[in-house]
Amino acid sequence: MRDPKTIAAKLFEGDRLALSRSISWAEDADPRFPKTLACIWERVGKARRLGVTGPPGAGKSTLVNELARHLREADRTVGILAIDPSSPFSGGALLGDRIRMEDRTKDSGVFIRSMASRESHGGLARASVDACDVMDAFGFDEILVETVGVGQAEYDIVGAADTVLVVLCPGAGDGIQAMKAGLLEVADILVVNKSDLPGADRLQTDLEEATHTRDIRRDGWEVPVVGVSAAKDEGLDKLLGAVDDHRAHLERVGLEAVRRQKRAQQVKRVVGERLDEELWGDGGLGGRVDSALNAGSTAYDIAELLLQDVLGGKLMAQTRDSKTEAAH
Amino acid sequence: MSKRKIKVLVAKPGLDGHDRGAKTVATVLRDQGMEVVYTGLHQTPEMIAEVALQEDVDVVGLSILSGAHMSLFPRIREELKARGMGHVLLTGGGIIPVEDMETLHSQGFAKLFGPGTNTVEIAEWIQAEVEKLWSEEGAKQ
Structure with missing residues (x-):
């Protein structure tokens, strides 16, 4: 092989x-x-891709495990990708999401892969979309992607999943948190996990108010707030119903166009990575920076020179500048 | 760009509820820059081999304190082989008498570690062994 x-x-x-x-x-x-x-x-392209994100300890792994179990009962095969953070110091990682999914290990209709985030900071690993593509081509009906525990501004999951679940639980902030820009806005479905705990009703109400007072999203989807208790297996059917509804919505507005948009984000990212490598990799063009600084150039001038080398003179700003000059 | 990282599965086979050692080793390997998957307690040989395959690990480290190593370890080795994972560096530790370590070694197990082993020593040994395996693999390509 x-x-x-x-x-x-x-x-x-x-x-x-x-x-x-x-x-x-x-x-x-x-x-x-x-x-x-x-x-x-x-x-690639047959599987449904479901993203699960939310703060650490919200119950993402437990929820993914329960979602997988329910999907298996409906005879759907499931590929799971679970991302955990890499240490910024040692580069190592402890991948522990599988522990919550142990029951699924014995099921040949499920494949679970843990992945360290390595140098990525958007909640996924660089290879997450690739892993989803491979699982998709392998033939899984459903792909569940669990992000690292996120804060308020990690959105890579949007590019990797058709439907994004943002999982929250009671006790982690008041209604003001729900009004903030950021994580909540990327949700296609808001999930209040641990709905059996005190404060869950309040959180649900706050989130409902926040979603209802917000402008309806440009694509016309109204974000539902679903209460579940993953550990007690409550509300999962309702949640999967909401996932189906969102899927139907995507098909109405044009799933393929939405997916192409997301794929374009990947292209952008890959270009960025290649440029990084060209410039700052071993023997890259960036090696000239030190001597240029030593010769007294500004950061902007040096950057301009490097970019011209990389793009072979096809710089947008440059073209614009020369047009403006010609006009004068 | 991404450099290849050593991926290790730390597993607790059989009816053995003590995982402080396994967790300590997992943490030390993490701090040495490895990506470590921990299975949790009470794993069957089939489960361990299946996780090793799904995670495509380079190393499987078994922790056992129950005394059942002579029956469980060889079965894990067979299950790994059956899944095409016979190439992994198979090691472990726990309460294992020296005679048993020798027998297991002759069956294809790499070094096994007893109580009191310096944890960094384990990490350095794994590092060196995996690098050897990778360079052999590279030579074959």
């Missing part, structure tokens, strides 16, 4: 090791991954 074609063929045969290995290639930025993806691309 060392070349993209073999691994793609194995993946189509349902070989779980091939699935696992190609996700590793994506994570390690192995040059074989883009080739593998090209071989399996025709089969």
Whole structure:
């Protein structure tokens, strides 16, 4: 299993090791991954992708486990991707989400992959979308993506999932929190987990008020607030009903167009990564910065020079400048 | 760009409720820059091998204090092989008599660690062994 074609063929045969290995290639930025993806691309796009995000301790893993169980009861196969944070100091990570999903390990209709966020800071890992694509091509009906525990402004999940669940629980802030810009705005469905705990009703009301007083989203979807207790298996059917409703909504407004928009974000990110590598990787153009600074240039001048080298003179600002000059 | 990271599965096989050691080792490996998956308690050999496959780990580290290592460890090795994961560095630790360590070693287990082992030593040993495995793999490509 060392070349993209073999691994793609194995993946189509349902070989779980091939699935696992190609996700590793994506994570390690192995040059074989883009080739593998090209071989399996025709089969990417059938799965529903559901993102689960929210603050640490809100019950994301427990909820994902319960969602997976319910989906399995409905005879849907499930791929799960669970992201945990990497240490900014050692680069290491402790991936512990599986512990809450242990019951699913014995089920051959479920595949769980833990992933460290590595150098990403948007709640996912760099290879998260890639892992979803591979699981999709493998043939899972449903893909559940659990982000790292997030604060108020980590939105990468929007680019990775068709439907985003933001999971909150009582005791983590008042109505003002619900009015703030940020995480709540990316939710397609707001989930109040631990709905059996005191304060859950209040949180639910605050969130409902916050969503109702906000302008209806441009795409016309009204964000529902669903109370569940994942640990006690309460409200899961209602939540999955809301997921179905959102899916139907997406199909009405044009699922493919929405997905292309999200895919475009990935293209943008990959370009950024490649530029980073070209500029700041070993032997990259960025090596000239020190001597240029030493020669007395400003940061802006140096940046301009580097960009001209990277883009071969096709700079937008430059074209604009020369047009303005010509007009004068 | 992303550098390949060593991924380790720390697993507790069988009926053994003591995981302070496993958690300590998991934390130390994390602090040495590795990505560590911890299974939780009471895992069957099948579950451990299945997690190793899904996570595509480089190392499986078994922690056992119950005395059942001579029956569980070889079964885990078989389950790993059956899933095409025979290449992983298979190690472990706990209360394992020296004679048993030798027997297991002859069955394909790498080094096993007893009580009192310096944790950083474990991390450095894993680092060195995995790098060896990776360079062999690279040579084959």
